[in-house]
Amino acid sequence: xxxxxxxxxxxxxxxxxxxxxxxxxxxxxxxxxxxxxxxxxxxxxxxxxxxxxxxxxxxxxxxxxxxxxxxxxxxxxxxxxxxxxxxxxxxxxxxxxxxxxxxxxxxxxxxxxxxxxxxxxx
Amino acid sequence: xxxxxxxxxxxxxxxxxxxxxxxxxxxxxxxxxxxxxxxxxxxxxxxxxxxxxxxxxxxxxxxxxxxxxxxxxxxxxxxxxxxxxxxxxxxxxxxxxxxxxxxxxxx
Numbered sequence: 001x002x003x004x005x006x007x008x009x010x011x012x013x014x015x016x017x018x019x020x021x022x023x024x025x026x027x028x029x030x031x032x033x034x035x036x037x038x039x040x041x042x043x044x045x046x047x048x049x050x051x052x053x054x055x056x057x058x059x060x061x062x063x064x065x066x067x068x069x070x071x072x073x074x075x076x077x078x079x080x081x082x083x084x085x086x087x088x089x090x091x092x093x094x095x096x097x098x099x100x101x102x103x104x105x106x107x108x109x110x111x112x113x114x115x116x117x118x119x120x121x122x
Numbered sequence: 123x124x125x126x127x128x129x130x131x132x133x134x135x136x137x138x139x140x141x142x143x144x145x146x147x148x149x150x151x152x153x154x155x156x157x158x159x160x161x162x163x164x165x166x167x168x169x170x171x172x173x174x175x176x177x178x179x180x181x182x183x184x185x186x187x188x189x190x191x192x193x194x195x196x197x198x199x200x201x202x203x204x205x206x207x208x209x210x211x212x213x214x215x216x217x218x219x220x221x222x223x224x225x226x227x228x229x
Contacts, residue, residue, distance in 0.1 A: 035218070037165075045157070045165065045208055047218035061217065095164055107212030108155040110176060112164040 009116030022096030033099035038092035124213040126221035144209030154192040
């Protein structure tokens with residue numbers, strides 16, 4: 001079965017960096033685009049970024065553009081999110097999510113990890 | 123940018139039908155997806171492309187999309203359906219966009 005396991009969260013000061021990882025299994029990782037979606041404490045869901053199945057295309061929410069970078073290693077079945085210049089309002093649970101469509105950039109998420117908490121605080 | 127609206131809360135008695143709406147300008151031309159999120163858990167896809175149900179999702183969940191409103195319908199509501207429900211779509215200006223969410227309470 002599909003499994004997505006995030007790691008790398010923690011407490012970080014404003015302006016610092018953090019890298020999240022998501023280990024995938026149970027499906028052909030290199031056939032699907034992958035996303036990061038976040039949820040601030042007590043708030044709703046916010047899409048963050050997507051990377052195409054082969055890593056050639058990336059798209060970002062305006063709120064993180066220029067600060068966050070999404071990437072993937074298909075040889076290791078792992079998705080990454082490099083977060084730089086972190087701000088207090090980046091505090092959230094970060095979920096990795098599998099795209100619902102094969103070999104294209106789709107617009108829905110059919111499997112989600114359990115999330116990793118990033119807390120930005122001085 | 124595109125704006126989605128959802129009622130903050132919906133209450134329903136067990137065995138009855140719950141309807142959760144998602145409003146947006148001419149939303150009928152877009153593909154709407156729905157997620158269920160229980161407290162402390164990750165979201166789960168329950169409806170995609172307006173009315174398709176992923177494998178493993180109960181037939182009690184159905185979706186429709188017409189005019190300016192998409193609707194998630196939960197038939198024969200059970201206590202285990204109590205959760206937050208989010209609609210989501212793709213828009214050329216707003217990219218992948220979620221609604222604000224609706225808390226469903228089973229009375």
